[in-house]
Amino acid sequence: MKLKKYGLLLGLALSAILVLGACGKKNAQASQGKVKLSINYYNGAISKAAMANTKEHFSNYQLQFKQVPSNEDFDTKLKASFGSKAAPDITAINNNIEDYLPYKTKFVNLTKYGTKALGKNYVTWKWDSTFADADYQIAMPIDIGPKALMFNVANFEKAGLPTDPKAVSESIKTEEDYMKAAAQMKEKANLPMFLSAVALFEDREQKMTKGIFEGGKLTLGDGQLKEAWDFAVQAYQKGYTLGIKAGGADNANAQQKGLYSAMNKASWAIADLEENGTKPGTWLIAKAPGQPSNTGGSYLAVLKTTSHPKEAAEVVRYLTNEKNQRANFKELSLFPTHKAVYDDAFMKTTNKLFGDEQYNPYFVDAANAMKYKKSDPRSGTVQRIFEDQMQLIQDQNKNPDQAWADAIKKAKTID
Amino acid sequence: MEVSDHKTDLPTAAPKQRRRARFSLEKATPYLAIAPFYLLFLVFGLFPILFSGYLALSKWDGIGQIQFTGWTNLQRLAQDTDFWLSLKNTVLIWALGTFPMLFLALVLAFMLSLKMFKHKETLKALLFLPNITSVVAITILFGLIFSNLDGLANGLLHLVGLKSINWLTSPNWVRVVIASVNIWQYTGYNMIIYLTGIARISKDYNEAAQMDGANNRQIFWKITVPQLKPIILFTVMMSTIGGLQVFSEAQVLVPSGATPQGGAMTIVYYLYNTAFTNHQFGYGSTIAWGLVALIVLFSALNWYITTKRIQGVK
Numbered sequence: 001m002k003l004k005k006y007g008l009l010l011g012l013a014l015s016a017i018l019v020l021g022a023c024g025k026k027n028a029q030a031s032q033g034k035v036k037l038s039i040n041y042y043n044g045a046i047s048k049a050a051m052a053n054t055k056e057h058f059s060n061y062q063l064q065f066k067q068v069p070s071n072e073d074f075d076t077k078l079k080a081s082f083g084s085k086a087a088p089d090i091t092a093i094n095n096n097i098e099d100y101l102p103y104k105t106k107f108v109n110l111t112k113y114g115t116k117a118l119g120k121n122y123v124t125w126k127w128d129s130t131f132a133d134a135d136y137q138i139a140m141p142i143d144i145g146p147k148a149l150m151f152n153v154a155n156f157e158k159a160g161l162p163t164d165p166k167a168v169s170e171s172i173k174t175e176e177d178y179m180k181a182a183a184q185m186k187e188k189a190n191l192p193m194f195l196s197a198v199a200l201f202e203d204r205e206q207k208m209t210k211g212i213f214e215g216g217k218l219t220l221g222d223g224q225l226k227e228a229w230d231f232a233v234q235a236y237q238k239g240y241t242l243g244i245k246a247g248g249a250d251n252a253n254a255q256q257k258g259l260y261s262a263m264n265k266a267s268w269a270i271a272d273l274e275e276n277g278t279k280p281g282t283w284l285i286a287k288a289p290g291q292p293s294n295t296g297g298s299y300l301a302v303l304k305t306t307s308h309p310k311e312a313a314e315v316v317r318y319l320t321n322e323k324n325q326r327a328n329f330k331e332l333s334l335f336p337t338h339k340a341v342y343d344d345a346f347m348k349t350t351n352k353l354f355g356d357e358q359y360n361p362y363f364v365d366a367a368n369a370m371k372y373k374k375s376d377p378r379s380g381t382v383q384r385i386f387e388d389q390m391q392l393i394q395d396q397n398k399n400p401d402q403a404w405a406d407a408i409k410k411a412k413t414i415d
Numbered sequence: 416m417e418v419s420d421h422k423t424d425l426p427t428a429a430p431k432q433r434r435r436a437r438f439s440l441e442k443a444t445p446y447l448a449i450a451p452f453y454l455l456f457l458v459f460g461l462f463p464i465l466f467s468g469y470l471a472l473s474k475w476d477g478i479g480q481i482q483f484t485g486w487t488n489l490q491r492l493a494q495d496t497d498f499w500l501s502l503k504n505t506v507l508i509w510a511l512g513t514f515p516m517l518f519l520a521l522v523l524a525f526m527l528s529l530k531m532f533k534h535k536e537t538l539k540a541l542l543f544l545p546n547i548t549s550v551v552a553i554t555i556l557f558g559l560i561f562s563n564l565d566g567l568a569n570g571l572l573h574l575v576g577l578k579s580i581n582w583l584t585s586p587n588w589v590r591v592v593i594a595s596v597n598i599w600q601y602t603g604y605n606m607i608i609y610l611t612g613i614a615r616i617s618k619d620y621n622e623a624a625q626m627d628g629a630n631n632r633q634i635f636w637k638i639t640v641p642q643l644k645p646i647i648l649f650t651v652m653m654s655t656i657g658g659l660q661v662f663s664e665a666q667v668l669v670p671s672g673a674t675p676q677g678g679a680m681t682i683v684y685y686l687y688n689t690a691f692t693n694h695q696f697g698y699g700s701t702i703a704w705g706l707v708a709l710i711v712l713f714s715a716l717n718w719y720i721t722t723k724r725i726q727g728v729k
Contacts, residue, residue, distance in 0.1 A: 102479070249562050394584075
């Protein structure tokens with residue numbers, strides 16, 4: 001009995017020694033003069049090739065890339081790590097950078113490390129979105145998600161709409177054209193044009209040129225949100241929507257079978273089409289109607305807690321440079337923010353899913369035409385309130401006026 | 416350590432020895448053995464509970480200063496129709512799931528206790544299996560079965576000439592689907608509990624009833640169910656506490672566009688959205704404490720019924 005107890009204790013002690021020993025070894029390695037930097041990223045933010053390039057380029061640093069889950073916990077964990085020893089030196093930030101801009105002091109000001117001169121190389125609005133104020137840059141952009149119109153060829157043909165991407169881009173230029181095409185789709189082919197009222201509403205929200213809040217006050221984009229709302233409601237009421245959700249098996253199914261006909265989607269949705277099992281040539285890409293828009297795109301930031309801000313800034317600059325953005329595009333289809341990547345070869349990119357169509361110019365057009373609008377961190381919450389009400393219209397045929405009134409009432413409580 | 420080292424410098428050796436004797440490895444070992452639990456509980460249990468109590472009375476976005484706001488959050492909670500609708504959804508899902516599940520578990524347990532069934536251990540293991548399967552995996556499967564467009568459920572409806580149902584977007588049906596995930600997962604678990612209860616019922620009752628010519632149905636209703644009353648109430652209580660916290664099923668089935676009016680928004684889902692999607696950690700904590708109050712209320716009710724109203728087998 002006694003022997004057993006001591007055995008247990010001995011075991012505990014031994015494992016403690018082993019653990020401590022392992023730590024000691026790590027510390028010893030780090031203290032051999034190499035600068036050690038840890039980089040947290042989520043799956044799909046940085047390509048393996050870019051990581052390999054960076055490790056090779058900074059062979060005198062010890063770089064530790066750590067992949068963390070990209071779910072909603074990512075932000076919670078990042079925020080929790082601010083000011084703690086557990087914080088990484090460098091972190092990826094998703095497109096919700098506006099949540100972090102008010103807390104610029106948690107991040108290293110990259111302009112101190114000569115990033116200002118690099119601005120001209122990057123897509124302007126994305127570059128501008130990294131500044132908390134004129135002289136304080138908290139991150140460097142990795143990628144963006146400019147949007148283009150993806151349309152179902154068979155459905156367009158059935159409805160008597162053009163099917164050549166150039167002709168589609170010419171004939172569906174404005175939101176009114178888009179709605180007219182939807183009417184024709186319904187009339188001639190008896191097929192819905194759009195996935196759902198919610199998806200259409202979200203698409204229009206992304207096209208807004210004014211903020212949900214202006215100067216801290218709830219302005220709903222000076223009528224732009226209502227325009228987006230009415231557009232989606234109209235499409236729903238006239239039967240131009242299929243009415244299923246964007247994520248999941250139903251949408252994959254609908255895309256395969258062409259149960260709806262068009263969608264404004266970011267460049268990375270090409271991978272979704274592939275994954276959802278659509279056949280080559282069934283969907284093609286044209287220029288998006290209406291205002292240019294964007295969904296998604298990550299950044300890299302250096303946390304204030306780092307012991308090596310200069311070296312970390314160097315690594316961030318390198319990871320977001322032309323060479324690595326090319327690698328990201330090749331491996332993960334991450335749409336570059338570095339304008340030098342938009343060269344002839346890039347413009348001529350093809351994908352077997354779209355035959356010999358050279359579709360990148362449509363995305364580049366959107367990327368270049370976008371303008372920066374600073375978002376209030378509360379915008380996302382307010383937009384979700386309206387999207388939820390749109391969901392109720394879509395699923396339960398809720399009265400749109402009532403839904404709008406309910407959303408307004410709730411939005412006013414967000415402070 | 417340092418203190419005892421210091422002591423060695425002193426000429427008086429006797430007190431030092433006594434000190435050593437007082438620290439007995441024998442006595443310390445059990446505390447060392449249980450220490451990991453208490454340390455972890457302190458860090459991951461007690462601290463978050465207290466901190467969320469403080470947050471419930473504050474406003475915090477997760478990074479900036481925590482602003483103490485006093486009772487404002489509680490007032491907001493009382494007037495928050497979304498909270499009460501989420502509570503309604505939760506209670507409906509709980510009722511739709513718990514009662515059929517417990518009845519099914521009871522019937523299964525009774526049948527397994529009958530002599531006519533063979534391979535009982537295998538059956539028990541099979542029926543218990545869903546309980547140790549990942550809830551997310553189960554839910555994804557249910558999501559595919561009940562998908563609006565081409566799910567298995569709608570396929571079967573078509574086969575018998577019925578119209579398809581919008582399982583995941585109609586408020587009533589989505590509650591049924593969420594409840595059915597629960598039924599599938601917890602029937603086996605409750606069956607095992609009932610089986611142990613049935614084993615404790617004296618065989619005399621069954622034999623006497625059989626001699627009087629009672630059939631299995633009569634034995635079930637007149638002997639098994641009354642004898643199991645305290646155990647049934649225990650399972651109702653446990654299921655209530657679990658049912659009030661239903662989250663993963665709803666979140667995986669309806670990952671986007673879940674609304675209190677849409678049927679799939681449960682209290683914990685609402686809490687999660689408020690805190691982790693909208694970054695309102697203060698109000699999120701208030702919702703959590705609202706949930707605590709509800710669980711305490713239900714538990715008190717259960718306790719009252721079990722101890723004061725029901726006199727089961729001793």
